[in-house]
Ligand SMILES: NC(=O)C1=CN([C@@H]2O[C@H](COP(=O)(O)OP(=O)(O)OC[C@H]3O[C@@H](n4cnc5c(N)ncnc54)[C@H](O)[C@@H]3O)[C@@H](O)[C@H]2O)C=CC1
């Protein structure tokens with residue numbers, strides 16, 4: 237499916253929140269779509285459409301501006317996503333980000349996935365799977381991945397009780413792999429952790445759809461208070477988009 241043109245006003249709106257070249261580190265954009273009651277899916281394991289076609293196109297435009305796109309294993313198991321870029325500037329080649337899957341314990345199988353079909357048909361790149369160095373890798377999975385230009389990347393996730401500390405390791409590894417910018421799409425576990433890590437997140441871009449997904453939904457609600465700075469709002473036909481940066485300290489009234 238090809239997407240329609242992006243609303244013209246979104247391009248200048250997003251500009252200052254998109255990654256710039258920063259030497260020696262990977263720039264991070266945290267971006268996702270949520271309901272009015274801060275849910276990103278209607279139920280655990282259930283992929284839920286929140287974005288209007290305009291903001292879906294925006295997400296693919298943002299994908300085109302990053303070297304990589306990262307999601308957790310909970311998201312690939314729930315959504316079987318494509319993680320490619322279906323946004324096209326007429327006359328230009330597609331700019332697909334490298335999918336990065338955070339799967340320390342090897343719970344996900346690449347071989348039966350949509351991502352594999354996407355890579356096989358050259359509609360996107362094969363993923364890099366970040367896996368703990370103590371987790372056994374199935375040689376057939378490794379072969380399937382490497383045949384298409386993907387790979388397993390071993391990491392020593394030694395901060396098992398501190399997900400935020402693991403992010404230092406993850407981002408250092410991405411930088412070592414030559415990835416200058418990463419768009420992190422979720423899921424909830426990752427978003428909730430990163431919202432409390434202002435030093436790691438360069439920009440936050442949230443699409444908010446006019447829907448309540450209810451108490452059974454997958455909630456975004458960080459463990460502690462988080463305040464935002466430089467907030468800017470865009471209003472579309474159906475959704476609003478919030479761009480902001482995370483404040484280093486919570487500021488109460
Ligand atoms: N509406 C939206 O924009 C989006 C919605 N989603 C939804 O989110 C849901 C999935 O969320 P979750 O279940 O929370 O899964 P998740 O995708 O956040 O993955 C969580 C898993 O990732 C790994 N992980 C996360 N942080 C880690 C760290 N710092 N170090 C090592 N490993 C780490 C762990 O294995 C953890 O169990 C799905 O229902 C999906 O549809 C996902 C992305 C975007």
Ligand SMILES: Nc1nc(O)c(N)c(N[C@@H]2O[C@H](COP(=O)(O)O)[C@@H](O)[C@H]2O)n1
Nearest residue numbers: 269284285286287295315317318319421
């Ligand atoms: N921006 C946005 N809006 C929604 O309504 C969504 N449900 C999501 N979900 C994220 O997009 C991934 C699916 O990507 P593909 O279309 O398969 O490439 C999904 O895994 C979530 O990360 N995002």
